[in-house]
Amino acid sequence: LRDVAIKVLNLFDDKINQKEIEVIVDIPDDLTLAVDKDYVEQVLVNYVDNAIKYTYPKTTITISGVKQDNGFARIVVIDNGPGIPMKDQARVFERFFRVEKSRQRDVGGTGLGLAIVKHIVEGFKGEVGVRSNEKGTAFWATLPMCY
Numbered sequence: 001l002r003d004v005a006i007k008v009l010n011l012f013d014d015k016i017n018q019k020e021i022e023v024i025v026d027i028p029d030d031l032t033l034a035v036d037k038d039y040v041e042q043v044l045v046n047y048v049d050n051a052i053k054y055t056y057p058k059t060t061i062t063i064s065g066v067k068q069d070n071g072f073a074r075i076v077v078i079d080n081g082p083g084i085p086m087k088d089q090a091r092v093f094e095r096f097f098r099v100e101k102s103r104q105r106d107v108g109g110t111g112l113g114l115a116i117v118k119h120i121v122e123g124f125k126g127e128v129g130v131r132s133n134e135k136g137t138a139f140w141a142t143l144p145m146c147y
């Protein structure tokens with residue numbers, strides 16, 4: 001998981017530098033997922049893309065990975081952006097759903113990223129979710145681990 005996270009961060013190097021974002025990666029070296037790398041990459045690309053798009057300049061985003069005792073790892077991507085209103089949190093994983101226009105005038109997107117993440121993760125019997133307030137957002141996903 002750590003290797004994929006670092007690869008994904010390299011893809012976003014320019015945007016990270018432009019916005020002067022600090023990135024923290026907190027993933028154990030021996031956390032290995034029982035999922036093809038390309039799927040893990042797609043999940044992280046979408047969460048990290050959003051985190052970078054929405055976090056305020058000169059803030060921190062954190063990518064963490066935690067081993068759970070049910071055989072799944074929990075991946076969490078946290079940003080320090082405007083957050084997602086409570087009423088919209090239940091809908092962000094729907095296809096084409098985007099939060100009110102006023103907040104995203106300058107931030108493009110089709111509203112498919114999170115629907116793709118949910119589709120991939122649920123295909124492996126994992127779960128996705130979001131926690132958010134006006135100080136930032138945490139998106140999480142669980143995927144099966146190797147033993």
Ligand code: ATP
Binds near residue numbers: 098104108111115
């Ligand atoms: P795409 O990922 O297809 O390029 P998108 O980023 O708009 O487009 P999603 O990734 O599915 O689509 O996200 C859906 C909506 O949820 C976004 O348009 C945005 O309104 C909201 N959202 C997603 N991530 C965040 C975040 N980290 N902070 C605030 N709002 C977010």
Ligand code: MG
Binds near residue numbers: 113
């Ligand atoms: Mg997106």
